[in-house]
Amino acid sequence: MAVPVRVRFAPSPTGKVHAGNIHTAIFDYLLARHTGGTFILRIEDTDVGRKEEGAVEHMMEALKWLGLDWDEGPGIGGPYAPYYQSQRLPLYKEAVEKLVAQGDAYYCYCSSERLEAMRKEQEARKQPTGYDRACRDLTPEQRKAKEAEGIKPVVRFKVPLEGHADFHDLIYGDITFEYKNIDDFVMLKSDGYPTYHLANVVDDTAMKITHVIRGEEWISSTPRHLLMYKAFGYTPPVYVHMPMIVGADRAKLSKRRGAISILEYRDMGYLPEALFNFLVLIGWSLDDKTEIMTHQQIVENFSLERMGRVAAAFNQEKLDWMNGVYIRNLNPDELTDRLMPFLEKYLPPEVKRPLDVDYIKQIVPLIKERIITLKDAADYASFFFVDELQYDPAKFVDKKTDTAMALKALKSAEEKLTPLASFDKDQLESALRALAEALGIKAGQLFNSLRVAITASDATPPIFETMAALGKERCLKRIQSAISILEKN
RNA sequence: GGCGCAUUCGUCUAGCGGCCUAGGACACAUCCCUCUCAAGGAUGAGAUCACGGGUUCGAAUCCCGUAUGCGCUACCA
Numbered sequence: 001m002a003v004p005v006r007v008r009f010a011p012s013p014t015g016k017v018h019a020g021n022i023h024t025a026i027f028d029y030l031l032a033r034h035t036g037g038t039f040i041l042r043i044e045d046t047d048v049g050r051k052e053e054g055a056v057e058h059m060m061e062a063l064k065w066l067g068l069d070w071d072e073g074p075g076i077g078g079p080y081a082p083y084y085q086s087q088r089l090p091l092y093k094e095a096v097e098k099l100v101a102q103g104d105a106y107y108c109y110c111s112s113e114r115l116e117a118m119r120k121e122q123e124a125r126k127q128p129t130g131y132d133r134a135c136r137d138l139t140p141e142q143r144k145a146k147e148a149e150g151i152k153p154v155v156r157f158k159v160p161l162e163g164h165a166d167f168h169d170l171i172y173g174d175i176t177f178e179y180k181n182i183d184d185f186v187m188l189k190s191d192g193y194p195t196y197h198l199a200n201v202v203d204d205t206a207m208k209i210t211h212v213i214r215g216e217e218w219i220s221s222t223p224r225h226l227l228m229y230k231a232f233g234y235t236p237p238v239y240v241h242m243p244m245i246v247g248a249d250r251a252k253l254s255k256r257r258g259a260i261s262i263l264e265y266r267d268m269g270y271l272p273e274a275l276f277n278f279l280v281l282i283g284w285s286l287d288d289k290t291e292i293m294t295h296q297q298i299v300e301n302f303s304l305e306r307m308g309r310v311a312a313a314f315n316q317e318k319l320d321w322m323n324g325v326y327i328r329n330l331n332p333d334e335l336t337d338r339l340m341p342f343l344e345k346y347l348p349p350e351v352k353r354p355l356d357v358d359y360i361k362q363i364v365p366l367i368k369e370r371i372i373t374l375k376d377a378a379d380y381a382s383f384f385f386v387d388e389l390q391y392d393p394a395k396f397v398d399k400k401t402d403t404a405m406a407l408k409a410l411k412s413a414e415e416k417l418t419p420l421a422s423f424d425k426d427q428l429e430s431a432l433r434a435l436a437e438a439l440g441i442k443a444g445q446l447f448n449s450l451r452v453a454i455t456a457s458d459a460t461p462p463i464f465e466t467m468a469a470l471g472k473e474r475c476l477k478r479i480q481s482a483i484s485i486l487e488k489n
Numbered sequence: 490g491g492c493g494c495a496u497u498c499g500u501c502u503a504g505c506g507g508c509c510u511a512g513g514a515c516a517c518a519u520c521c522c523u524c525u526c527a528a529g530g531a532u533g534a535g536a537u538c539a540c541g542g543g544u545u546c547g548a549a550u551c552c553c554g555u556a557u558g559c560g561c562u563a564c565c566a
Binding site: 010011012014044046047049050108110112115116119122123125126127128129130152154156172175176177178181182183185186188189190191193195196200215216217218219220221241243244246248250251252278281282283285287288289290291308309310311312313314315317318319320321322324328367368369370371380429432433442443444445446447448450451452455457458459460461462463464 | 490491492493494495496500501502503504512513514515516523524525526527528529558559560561562563564565566
């Protein structure tokens with residue numbers, strides 16, 4: 001067996017984590033868990049300007065929610081701490097000085113104004129854009145002069161003028177880039193922070209990362225990283241670029257384009273195991289038919305060979321379906337536990353808190369096949385909780401039933417139900433079926449009138465179970481309210 | 490403009506030269522079940538495998554070209 005796998009998820013804390021970010025984390029996690037390797041979390045906070053307050057916490061919460069536990073990183077520590085790049089600055093400085101000393105890198109004093117003007121001109125002439133290497137061969141005297149002006153330089157890598165980089169990607173196969181198409185990129189910014197390229201290579205080496213798993217958008221940067229590995233004398237990792245998740249517009253997911261953050265899915269009532277399963281299926285498949293898989297099944301069966309290469313769109317409808325499947329598969333107690341926070345939060349304020357767990361346990365079996373998110377329950381089941389229903393008289397009327405008939409049905413039902421000693425499902429059903437027969441109407445007509453009277457809705461769980469859960473007193477009261485509403489019409 | 494990657498039903502995908510008159514899932518339609526709504530069951534519609542050339546007895550699968558899409562082209566990651 002080869003060296004134990006060490007992979008890292010290395011987000012930059014510039015915003016809320018969305019499906020695209022977490023998708024990569026999932027595959028890092030899966031490779032680590034499948035091989036018994038190590039999953040590392042490293043925070044790439046090297047962009048001081050874009051850094052966002054709370055982003056790291058948000059991201060860690062999202063990872064935990066989805067069950068993507070990391071073995072080394074923030075909150076845990078590890079042998080290669082610190083895991084924040086902003087705390088590793090001396091390492092990058094040292095690395096860069098080494099490359100400058102050996103002639104693989106140089107200080108560049110060009111102002112951003114000059115660079116921008118240069119780029120504009122290149123674009124205008126439809127020339128390939130890229131740094132013109134003005135500072136590549138500065139003499140010591142020229143450098144001294146620039147330093148004397150007080151210009152803080154950046155450090156650029158000296159890319160060979162000819163030759164090519166060839167590398168093998170585990171998913172995309174063999175890829176080649178000509179050095180002549182790569183410009184002298186910045187490794188160290190003038191504020192002393194490294195760019196992604198430098199920090200990545202230095203840290204992946206320091207942390208003994210074996211497989212670099214990242215989005216496909218990084219393929220074009222890989223030759224630069226390889227160049228640095230070579231200059232440093234380090235052994236490069238195995239590269240695994242992953243297909244991206246794209247939006248409905250087929251463009252890369254981004255906060256700017258309104259990508260939904262992972263924690264929003266939690267708040268909308270999606271189950272983490274459903275979202276995990278769903279996200280795994282974007283870019284990976286077990287076979288030609290299996291879709292619903294447990295976390296353990298996925299970990300056990302995961303393999304990079306079965307990864308796809310195509311950018312995939314996020315299909316919310318399928319997530320909805322899958323979430324429904326997961327909800328239906330939950331046992332009632334478990335579902336009750338998960339539902340509680342949503343009911344507490346979203347049931348109308350007039351419903352007395354804290355909610356009655358035993359009552360909710362009675363209701364859960366009635367609604368579990370009818371909700372697709374946990375949040376749905378608050379809307380769908382609110383009639384189980386509120387005292388005053390808002391009736392829409394039109395709901396009592398349908399093709400077969402007019403107001404007069406509904407009224408008659410409800411009045412007879414009230415009479416029939418009032419003396420009932422027991423209010424269980426079977427009792428109700430036999431009493432009401434007999435009533436329908438006595439009235440000479442279809443059972444369905446009676447039941448539907450009753451349904452509207454009791455729930456104010458025409459889409460509800462089966463009516464007898466519903467009535468049994470509500471209890472005799474509340475049912476009769478609602479029937480009376482419905483009667484008075486209908487009498488006014 | 491340059492470079493790179495990709496291209497199978499609307500969407501997610503199976504397929505790694507013959508098992509494909511291309512399979513599954515979501516969504517959609519019809520039917521069954523049924524007190525409504527769901528769930529469940531059945532059936533159906535939906536892909537000339539981007540296009541054009543090769544290679545081969547045989548190609549969705551291999552090669553080349555074209556088109557289209559996306560990514561990168563920042564002192565962002």
